[in-house]
Amino acid sequence: MDETQEPLFTFGVIADIQYADKDDGYNYVKTRMRYYRSSLSLLRDATQEWASESARPAFIIQLGDIIDGFNVPLKTSESSLTKVLDEFEKLKIPIHHIWGNHEFYNFNRKQLMESKLNSTPLGETQVISPESHDDLESFYAYHFSPFPKFRILLIDSYDFSVIGRDPSSQKYVKSLKVLKQKNKNADLNSPTDLDEPQFVQFNGGISNAQLNWIGGILQSSDKNGEKVIVAGHLPIYPPSTDPICLTWNYLDVLSMLQVHPSVVAYFAGHDHDGGYCQDPHGIHHITFNGIIETPPDSQAFATMEIYEDRMELRGRGLVPNRTLIYRNS
Numbered sequence: 648m649d650e651t652q653e654p655l656f657t658f659g660v661i662a663d664i665q666y667a668d669k670d671d672g673y674n675y676v677k678t679r680m681r682y683y684r685s686s687l688s689l690l691r692d693a694t695q696e697w698a699s700e701s702a703r704p705a706f707i708i709q710l711g712d713i714i715d716g717f718n719v720p721l722k723t724s725e726s727s728l729t730k731v732l733d734e735f736e737k738l739k740i741p742i743h744h745i746w747g748n749h750e751f752y753n754f755n756r757k758q759l760m761e762s763k764l765n766s767t768p769l770g771e772t773q774v775i776s777p778e779s780h781d782d783l784e785s786f787y788a789y790h791f792s793p794f795p796k797f798r799i800l801l802i803d804s805y806d807f808s809v810i811g812r813d814p815s816s817q818k819y820v821k822s823l824k825v826l827k828q829k830n831k832n833a834d835l836n837s838p839t840d841l842d843e844p845q846f847v848q849f850n851g852g853i854s855n856a857q858l859n860w861i862g863g864i865l866q867s868s869d870k871n872g873e874k875v876i877v878a879g880h881l882p883i884y885p886p887s888t889d890p891i892c893l894t895w896n897y898l899d900v901l902s903m904l905q906v907h908p909s910v911v912a913y914f915a916g917h918d919h920d921g922g923y924c925q926d927p928h929g930i931h932h933i934t935f936n937g938i939i940e941t942p943p944d945s946q947a948f949a950t951m952e953i954y955e956d957r958m959e960l961r962g963r964g965l966v967p968n969r970t971l972i973y974r975n976s
């Protein structure tokens with residue numbers, strides 16, 4: 648490993664900002680403090696640091712939950728979103744947005760598609776699913792190549808979900824049926840006594856249509872000798888997360904990625920404690936710590952430095968540094 652080598656390109660990653668103009672408070676299970684107001688200051692510090700880096704990041708991946716669901720009762724969804732996006736915009740580089748559960752607490756899919764959180768115009772495919780943007784069944788996913796032989800693929804972890812889906816859609820009906828089969832609690836957000844703890848209302852899954860679409864992209868990446876980083880709000884590999892944060896059908900997604908040698912890493916948010924594990928196929932699964940549970944005197948973001956043979960994850964604050972050697976290299 649040549650320590651003096653310059654990266655081919657770099658980019659920033661940040662997760663679960665969950666901004667709200669609200670006093671600090673505990674999470675639902677009263678184990679962790681959430682710093683709703685200071686999340687904006689941490690984002691501001693992160694963007695200032697990215698802006699001052701010698702190798703300026705080419706883009707940022709925002710892993711979802713950009714504002715908190717508490718904005719709904721406060722009636723501040725729009726104003727909070729504007730404040731957060733204004734911070735990102737100071738960077739004057741592309742920001743790729745993933746949608747998490749808190750996006751769907753604040754907005755419906757049509758509103759999101761019409762908002763600045765729809766970053767599909769930055770992708771290579773403008774129409775990201777076979778259906779049109781306002782189709783009740785469409786999913787939000789796209790891909791782009793930031794550098795020759797590298798590709799980023801952003802996926803929709805809430806394709807199957809009862810949050811975000813219109814109750815009249817087939818996907819809502821099917822999602823509710825599956826959720827009720829797997830979760831017998833009166834409160835579908837509760838993971839109490841579940842055999843598969845990921846089957847809670849605040850998670851979701853990936854449809855066969857999306858899986859097939861992902862498979863098609865990866866097939867062409869395999870053929871072209873690309874290295875692909877896949878990113879979604881929800882983790883897909885149990886050792887990299889608390890199991891209650893997993894994608895409903897994480898095994899389907901995991902096995903799809905593992906059979907495609909182009910996939911080198913999977914990035915997720917949602918589990919604010921973060922996590923990491925390399926799977927037996929060599930895919931690095933990184934769950935990024937959430938800004939919302941990061942104390943105001945700390946930090947939680949990363950710069951990824953991309954090299955021919957590896958990625959260097961340069962973490963700040965709670966996010967540890969890691970050298971991630973590509974599978975098959």
Ligand SMILES: Nc1ccn([C@@H]2O[C@H](COP(=O)(O)OP(=O)(O)OC[C@H](O)CO)[C@@H](O)[C@H]2O)c(=O)n1
Pocket residue numbers: 674675676712748749834836837838849889892917918919
């Ligand atoms: N045991 C639980 C946990 C949560 N809820 C309710 O579900 C909604 C979402 O919860 P929230 O903690 O805000 O979701 P995050 O995306 O911030 O975090 C996900 C994981 O918890 C991170 O570890 C909300 O309405 C909660 O009140 C629940 O009922 N029961």
